[in-house]
Amino acid sequence: MSRPVPEWIGKTDTTAAPARVKARIVLAQDGICGCGCGVKLGAAGEAIEFDHTQALINGGENRESNLRALRRPCHKVKTRQDLAQKSTEARKRAKDLGLYKSRNPLPGGRGSPLKKKIGGGVVPR
Template sequence: MARAVKEWTGKTPDTKAPPRVRQRVFDRHEGVCHICKLPIKPGETWHLDHVIALIEGGENKESNLAPAHAHCNLAKAAQESARKSKVNRTRQKHIGAVKPKGRIQSRGFGKKERTEKLPLPPARSIYRSIEK
């Protein structure tokens, strides 16, 4: 019987899991990719994937990690990134956190044709009152 080991938790969301934790996660999932459900063969590159993404409230804990083929994980990350960025942009726009990208173009004023030029009014001199 194996001894009980305390669950690993990363100090920050960016903390990488140490090799001993990678091995435990791999063994717990019996070397099967959690995305495509195919076995990970010896020599194949694989990643530790967060089952519940950190941005969606998942934690950087051993219980939230699962092995995944590198190509499966990268494809999943690309899909999630596109979806999350669209949701984030829409949410920011609705709550007013970002300004609109461009100005709203108005219709403008109607064009009037001027047929004659109006004369300028006579200039008022400030010296007229002094001269008198």
Template sequence: MRSVEEWIGKTDDTAIPPRVRLRVFEKFGGICQLSGRKIMPCDEWDLDHIKAIWRGGEHRETNLHPVLRAHHRLKSSEEQTEQAKCDRIRKKHLGIWPSSSAKIKSRGFAKTRNV
């Protein structure tokens, strides 16, 4: 049974308190969950959402894990690219994606005879 209540952020961008950072760090034994490397005192690290918020994840303690900052930025970049593609596809299906204003240029019909 857990003696401390689980922290849940009031909004998706609520800052994570230091006590929660420490609990999550200790829960995973100080291991980066993306690279498997031990996080040293000199390393910069973040807490990452296991299930991204845009995919339905929650901003709570059980959905966080420690990762090295360099690996976190790479993962976040890949997720942002994937999210942008999903948004584009959804907008196209709803008919709200802007159509191109550029005209299709043609070079005309090719000449087949020397007349």
């Protein structure tokens, strides 16, 4: 019976997990990709990549319980989803704070570069 090992926690967000931690993660997943696709890790010479389950940019922590092993194609998809979620949340936050400026202002509105005159004419602001 092996002795319990304390969970690894990175000192900073940029601290890479050591090889012993990566090995524990792969063994805990039984060598299967952590995304749920069911493909064996390292098959056909693919590199094994390690990803945070909850991305650091979305409030995740750099610790062993938040890491999982993925195949490169699965990791690319997950990263795209994380970035999309971050940009959506940032846009909503900016809109709530009144910092968001519409890309397509209403014609003749205050955000428009053109101004409508009462007589029906249009002039630059």
